[in-house]
Amino acid sequence: MANDEKADQKAGADEAPKKSKKKLIMIIAIVVVLLGGGAGGYLMLKPSSATAEPEPEPGIVVPLDAITINLADGHFLKLKLSLQATADVAEAPDGSKALDIAIDLYSNREMAELMSNQERERSKAELKEKIEAAYTVDKEKEIMDVYFTSFVIQ
Template sequence: MATAKLKAAPSAEEATGGGAKKPKKKILVIAGAVLLLLAAAAAAYFLLFAGGGEAEEPAPEPGAVATLDAITINLSDGHFLKLKLALQATAEVAEAPDGSKALDLAIDQFSNKPVDELSSDKARNLAKQELLEKIEKAYEGEIMDIYFTEFVMQ
């Protein structure tokens, strides 16, 4: 009698022709390409938008300080503010700046403010920063800082 040998069903690896390793390689290659693309995009972002692409403008050199006369500004509820300003010009400015614009901006900023809005250090520094921004704009880069040399409220 002839014995028939039963042949076992082919394994998954044999059925695909040993291709079970190829999809893993494809996935690794694709994942590597995606990671490389992400790294390139991140590098481009940091170079272009995070300051690495262009040199920052250097800070201006300080020049002369122009001290302005003290002014009295009416606050709300019958109070007043005696304010004396000094303007720090940049070194590029040949002559001392005219303080008229700065004083006018200070009057606009502080007029009719309640005393409690200017009493704390934090509030005063915030008001000073706002005034500095207005003055820098008005003087078109000729002024780099301001100083309160008197700030008395009553």
């Protein structure tokens, strides 16, 4: 009887490593399939560089006159900006539209709202987007960037 018990214990001991090895192999196989599927999906869905819109060539930088914009609570913003035109533009763009957009965007804003770098960058991105849209003719961008050359709040 002692031999039978030893044989049963030995058989049980052999089955445990086999089950854990099978489990480990299945886990590794699942991870490999998931990683392969994720990589394949990324490669299939990522935008192709051939279909991406090429960045326009930079042209002249047009500095605009400084303007003073009324903020809330009697404060004001002295803003001077420059427009980066694309190389395709035949003549320097008139800055009137850009200044009008800046006045609309910043008028009556709270001074504290514009004091942080993060908010200033967010509002600059919004200004750039609006200016680019205003200076787009027949899907051709005339302005590719906006620079703050002076941004003084008092």
